[in-house]
Amino acid sequence: MNIDGRLVRKESLEKLFKILKANNRTIVGPSQKNGRISYKMVENYEGITSEYIQTTQSPKEVAFPRTEKILDYSKNADGMTVKGINADDIPDIVLWGVRPCDTMGMGELSAIFNWDYRDEIYNSRSSRVTVLGFSCGKSDEYCFCTSVGGNPGNIEGSDILFTQLGENGDYLAEIITEKGSQVVSLASDLFEKAENIVKGKFLADVPVRFEKEQVRQNLEKYFDSEQWVAQSLKCLGCGACAYVCPTCACFDIQDEAHGKSGSRVRCWDSCGFSLFTLHTSGHNPREVQSQRWRQRIMHKFSYMPDRLSVYGCTGCGRCSRACPADMNILDHLISIQEVTV
Amino acid sequence: MDELRRRAKELLEASSVKVVIGYENGTDGKTRALFIENPADAGKLVFDSRCIMNLAAYITKHEVKSKGKMAIAATLPVMRAIVQLASEFQVNDNNLLVLGITPESKMIEFKDLTEVETFVHQYQIEIDSRNKEMLDRIEKMTPSERWDFWIQELTPCFKCYACRAACPMCYCHRCTVEFNQPQWIPVPSSELGNLEWHIMRAIHLAGRCVDCDACYNACPLAIPLNLLTKRMLLDAREHFGGYQPSLKAEHLMSTYKPDDKENFIM
Amino acid sequence: MADFEPKIVAFVCNWCTYAGADLTGTSRIKYASNVRIVRFPCTGRIDYMLLMKSFDEGADGIIVSGCHPNDCHYTSGNFHARRRWIMVRSLCDFIGIDIRRIKFSWVSAAEGAKWADIVNTTVSEIRELGPYNDYKKVAKRPLKEVSHG
Numbered sequence: 001m002n003i004d005g006r007l008v009r010k011e012s013l014e015k016l017f018k019i020l021k022a023n024n025r026t027i028v029g030p031s032q033k034n035g036r037i038s039y040k041m042v043e044n045y046e047g048i049t050s051e052y053i054q055t056t057q058s059p060k061e062v063a064f065p066r067t068e069k070i071l072d073y074s075k076n077a078d079g080m081t082v083k084g085i086n087a088d089d090i091p092d093i094v095l096w097g098v099r100p101c102d103t104m105g106m107g108e109l110s111a112i113f114n115w116d117y118r119d120e121i122y123n124s125r126s127s128r129v130t131v132l133g134f135s136c137g138k139s140d141e142y143c144f145c146t147s148v149g150g151n152p153g154n155i156e157g158s159d160i161l162f163t164q165l166g167e168n169g170d171y172l173a174e175i176i177t178e179k180g181s182q183v184v185s186l187a188s189d190l191f192e193k194a195e196n197i198v199k200g201k202f203l204a205d206v207p208v209r210f211e212k213e214q215v216r217q218n219l220e221k222y223f224d225s226e227q228w229v230a231q232s233l234k235c236l237g238c239g240a241c242a243y244v245c246p247t248c249a250c251f252d253i254q255d256e257a258h259g260k261s262g263s264r265v266r267c268w269d270s271c272g273f274s275l276f277t278l279h280t281s282g283h284n285p286r287e288v289q290s291q292r293w294r295q296r297i298m299h300k301f302s303y304m305p306d307r308l309s310v311y312g313c314t315g316c317g318r319c320s321r322a323c324p325a326d327m328n329i330l331d332h333l334i335s336i337q338e339v340t341v
Numbered sequence: 342m343d344e345l346r347r348r349a350k351e352l353l354e355a356s357s358v359k360v361v362i363g364y365e366n367g368t369d370g371k372t373r374a375l376f377i378e379n380p381a382d383a384g385k386l387v388f389d390s391r392c393i394m395n396l397a398a399y400i401t402k403h404e405v406k407s408k409g410k411m412a413i414a415a416t417l418p419v420m421r422a423i424v425q426l427a428s429e430f431q432v433n434d435n436n437l438l439v440l441g442i443t444p445e446s447k448m449i450e451f452k453d454l455t456e457v458e459t460f461v462h463q464y465q466i467e468i469d470s471r472n473k474e475m476l477d478r479i480e481k482m483t484p485s486e487r488w489d490f491w492i493q494e495l496t497p498c499f500k501c502y503a504c505r506a507a508c509p510m511c512y513c514h515r516c517t518v519e520f521n522q523p524q525w526i527p528v529p530s531s532e533l534g535n536l537e538w539h540i541m542r543a544i545h546l547a548g549r550c551v552d553c554d555a556c557y558n559a560c561p562l563a564i565p566l567n568l569l570t571k572r573m574l575l576d577a578r579e580h581f582g583g584y585q586p587s588l589k590a591e592h593l594m595s596t597y598k599p600d601d602k603e604n605f606i607m
Numbered sequence: 608m609a610d611f612e613p614k615i616v617a618f619v620c621n622w623c624t625y626a627g628a629d630l631t632g633t634s635r636i637k638y639a640s641n642v643r644i645v646r647f648p649c650t651g652r653i654d655y656m657l658l659m660k661s662f663d664e665g666a667d668g669i670i671v672s673g674c675h676p677n678d679c680h681y682t683s684g685n686f687h688a689r690r691r692w693i694m695v696r697s698l699c700d701f702i703g704i705d706i707r708r709i710k711f712s713w714v715s716a717a718e719g720a721k722w723a724d725i726v727n728t729t730v731s732e733i734r735e736l737g738p739y740n741d742y743k744k745v746a747k748r749p750l751k752e753v754s755h756g
Contacts, residue, residue, distance in 0.1 A: 033497065033562075034562065034563035034564065034565070035563050036561070036562050036563050038497065038562070056561060056562065057499075057562075066499050066529070066530045067529040067530050067531055140369075141368065141369055142368070142369070229404065230376075232404075233374075233376045233399075233404060233405060234373060234374040234375075234376070234399070236398065236503070236506035236507055236559075237506055238501050238502050238503035238505070238506035238507070238559070239499075239500070239501035239502060239503070240501045240503045240559075240561045242501075243499050243501045243561070244561060252528055252529075254527065254528045254529055256527060256529075258664070265529050267500075267528055267529035267530065268499065268500075268530075270501070273502070274514075275515070275519050288403065288404055289402075289404055290404065320368060322561035324394075324503050324506070324507050324558065324559030324560075324561075325373060325374060325394075325507075326367040326368055326371055326372075326373035328367070328368050331368075479701065480701075482703075484700065484703045484704075484705055484706075485703065485741070486703070487701065487702065487703030488702065488703025488704070488741055489703070490703065491702050491703055492745065525656050525660075532745040533663060533745040533746050536702065536745070537656075537659055537663075540659065540698060540699075540702060541656065543698055544655060544694065544695060544698060547694045569698065569701070569702075572697070572698060572701045573694065573697075573698060576693070576694055576697045576698070577694070580693050580694075580697075581690075593690075594690060594691065594694070595687075596690075597683065597686035597687055597689065597690050598686075599676065599677070599686065601686070601689055601690055601693070603689065603692070603693050605696065605711060606689070606692075606711045606712060606713060607710060607711065607712035607713075607725060
């Protein structure tokens with residue numbers, strides 16, 4: 001497939017932003033607060049943070065918000081009135097500044113939300129997102145995209161992928177999808193002809209740290225291993241890893257009720273929480289942290305590839321960066337690969 | 342910390358303790374918790390100024406406690422937490438041995454928790470200057486400005502409960518937020534719900550917080566929620582003369598003085 | 608705001624303030640009718656979360672009232688309550704909650720007139736302050752989504 005590659009001058013990015021804004025686009029981009037970078041709606045180009053290897057939070061909120069109303073209800077004399085979500089109320093969003101690991105993650109998240117049941121609310125949101133990806137010129141020791149089938153210049157999941165051609169350089173813009181072409185048509189002057197640009201040499205070097213198929217095979221025999229206990233002793237059982245992960249999709253449904261009316265809300269949940277699997281009977285099949293840690297790894301590296309044909313990890317490293325106990329999933333995956341069961 | 346490694350090895354070889362909790366080198370120049378059961382692993386223990394995680398969060402964890410008697414490498418904040426936990430009957434001399442590390446990085450092996458308490462009482466809990474400055478800045482705001490400040494700071498919280506998980510004093514098997522009859526704190530992240538969660542946690546820590554900043558260090562979004570617990574500490578000092586973690590003394594909020602002073606009751 | 612009538616919730620103890628409020632009635636003292644009284648066995652039972660929830664549900668002001676120190680029906684409940692109020696009030700002030708809207712008092716079973724006075728004072732002060740809009744704004748119904756800014 002021939003990807004249309006164009007040259008975009010460094011200064012043109014800000015111009016593109018302004019043109020999108022002038023065309024009434026809602027732009028969500030990386031924004032800094034307290035030294036941490038999250039995806040927020042940005043009104044001005046200055047609001048975008050651009051000096052980073054990876055953001056703290058993933059961009060999954062544009063399709064899977066942390067708190068999402070799914071219906072309103074009210075009880076009156078005639079019975080119950082239920083009002084669902086109107087898909088037309090969902091805004092179109094331009095997601096500006098997403099790494100290739102995150103764009104790959106969107107595919108993985110979509111697989112979960114369309115597996116046994118098509119989640120129409122999720123699909124409505126994600127179909128309204130235009131993704132402007134930015135390749136990685138640098139990586140750090142937390143990154144391992146190349147071990148899970150990704151790479152720092154991966155076009156999968158982006159509508160346009162920008163690659164900066166060296167420090168302070170101009171950009172190669174690969175126009176990958178129809179949505180990408182629509183953005184270009186708003187600002188075609190900014191997308192100049194590109195002369196034979198090879199982006200490979202401008203991408204970060206991310207060494208492969210483990211072989212994912214080997215990990216998956218080992219996991220099949222690893223379920224009862226005592227290593228899970230040793231691995232998970234320092235895990236504190238919070239939800240940080242699940243919440244910053246671009247592919248974690250566990251959610252809770254809560255009814256926020258007030259008297260005779262209220263709303264049903266979907267919100268993030270984490271399999272690491274001690275009461276995540278607590279049944280109403282009082283039985284908890286994952287009572288200890290080792291069972292929950294095992295579930296996290298097996299879900300991403302065994303169950304998902306088995307049933308959904310995609311891995312549940314993009315190698316973005318956010319979980320390890322955010323973890324207060326430095327669990328470092330990469331260390332654990334490498335040790336699982338090396339195990340002789 | 343050779344003495345620490347040597348002592349850990351000895352204790353495990355003699356089976357005086359079943360697990361030693363300390364620090365090891367982690368990712369990206371950080372340190373993290375280490376649990377040693379094999380004396381040969383004692384060499385992995387490290388100690389230096391990077392070791393700020395409050396290891397006392399682990400001594401109430403079932404998975405660690407169930408191994409048997411624990412030994413823990415404890416800096417001053419960790420020692421304070423241990424004494425407070427002991428006063429709340431969560432640890433005792435039978436299941437915990439404290440290998441103290443003084444502010445001058447000297448190792449002291451405490452015979453029992455009473456000795457730890459004596460050591461801890463030599464030091465006052467002091468709030469560092471950076472946080473003091475933040476607290477003063479907030480004090481000078483009008484109530485309306487304070488409200489806006491806290492809504493702005495707490496709304497990004499996504500309720501991961503890392504603050505709760507890292508705090509040694511939050512050891513409730515089932516936290517208030519995990520009850521839904523009644524549902525005091527809404528589960529989803531919301532402007533009001535986040536405020537209520539952080540207020541609730543600060544109040545449950547009144548008189549118990551040892552100011553170790555584990556909550557702030559754990560927060561993935563670097564929300565300055567430790568300012569709330571520090572405020573409670575200063576209030577305790579102002580109104581009730583402060584508190585020290587103490588094995589036998591009564592807790593600040595579960596006791597009272599007939600002449601507690603206030604100026605707002607009509 | 609001429610027709611704004613504040614909604615006040617009062618958390619009172621059964622033995623002193625509630626009885627005192629009864630006395631206000633039997634003494635035929637007229638006083639503001641904006642208060643909804645919630646009766647507790649003792650102020651020591653009052654959870655600070657109830658105060659938060661009152662504002663959450665639309666109250667503009669709160670009164671918390673019980674027996675005078677040394678007169679508690681359960682000996683020391685009000686002493687515990689007092690300590691709690693000191694800490695909670697300070698934290699609320701630090702957060703920016705309008706503590707002028709939360710009143711604490713000791714009202715005994717014989718102080719019918721004092722109860723009327725407390726209620727009237729509170730109602731007129733809250734009427735001046737207006738509805739508690741800051742709180743109502745964040746306690747939106749239905750729940751406001753929080754994501755990407």
